Amino acid sequence: MPLTLEIVTPEARVYSQEVDTVVIPTVEGEVGILPGHIPLVTQVGAGELRATKGGVTQLLVVGGGFAQVTGEKVSILADSAIQEDKIDENAVGEAMKRAEEALKGKDTLAPAEIERLESVVRFSVAQLGIRRRRH
Numbered sequence: 001m002p003l004t005l006e007i008v009t010p011e012a013r014v015y016s017q018e019v020d021t022v023v024i025p026t027v028e029g030e031v032g033i034l035p036g037h038i039p040l041v042t043q044v045g046a047g048e049l050r051a052t053k054g055g056v057t058q059l060l061v062v063g064g065g066f067a068q069v070t071g072e073k074v075s076i077l078a079d080s081a082i083q084e085d086k087i088d089e090n091a092v093g094e095a096m097k098r099a100e101e102a103l104k105g106k107d108t109l110a111p112a113e114i115e116r117l118e119s120v121v122r123f124s125v126a127q128l129g130i131r132r133r134r135h
Contacts, residue, residue: 001035005051007060007076014081015051015060022074023050024067031067033074040069044076046122048130059084059130063123080123087127096124 002018022033025047031040044065051058063080099120106114 001072002053003033003035004073005076006074007049007062007078007081009065009078009081014078015083017051017053019051019053021050021052024074024076025049025062026067033069035072037069039071040067042067044078046119047126049076049081061087061123061126061130063119063126079119082127084130087131089128089131092124092127092131096121096128099124 002020003022005015005017005019005022006013007015020035024031024033024042025045027043027045031042033040044062044067046063047061049060049062051060060081060083062076062078065076065078065081067074067076069075099117102109103114103117103121109117
C-alpha cells in the first residue's frame with residue numbers, strides 16, 4: 001500500500017506522487033515514513049528529502065515548513081522546495097553569495113530579514129550538497 005506524498009510551497013505544488021517510503025529532514029533529525037505510520041505533525045528543517053518508489057530514490061531539497069502524516073498521506077507545506085534535477089548550481093551559488101553579502105550588514109537589518117537571509121543560505125547549502133554529491 002503506497003503513500004501519497006505531496007509537497008506544496010507558496011508558489012506551486014512541487015511534488016505529488018505515490019511513493020513507498022519518504023525520509024523527511026526535521027528540525028530534530030530525519031523521520032522515516034512508511035505506509036501505516038501513526039499520525040504526526042512535525043516541523044521540517046532545511047535539507048534533503050528522499051522519496052523511494054520501486055527501489056528508486058528521488059531526492060528533493062526542502063527549505064523548512066511543516067509536515068503532516070495522516071494514514072496513507074504525507075503533506076508537506078514548505079517554505080521552499082525543489083527536485084534534484086531542477087537545481088541550477090550557478091543560480092544557487094549567486095543567491096547564496098547575495099544572501100551572505102547582505103548578512104555582513106546584520107546590525108542594520110530587521111530580525112525577520114536576517115532569518116530570511118539565513119534561510120536562503122541553508123536552502124542553498126542543501127541544494128549544492130545534493131548536486132555535488134550526485135554529479
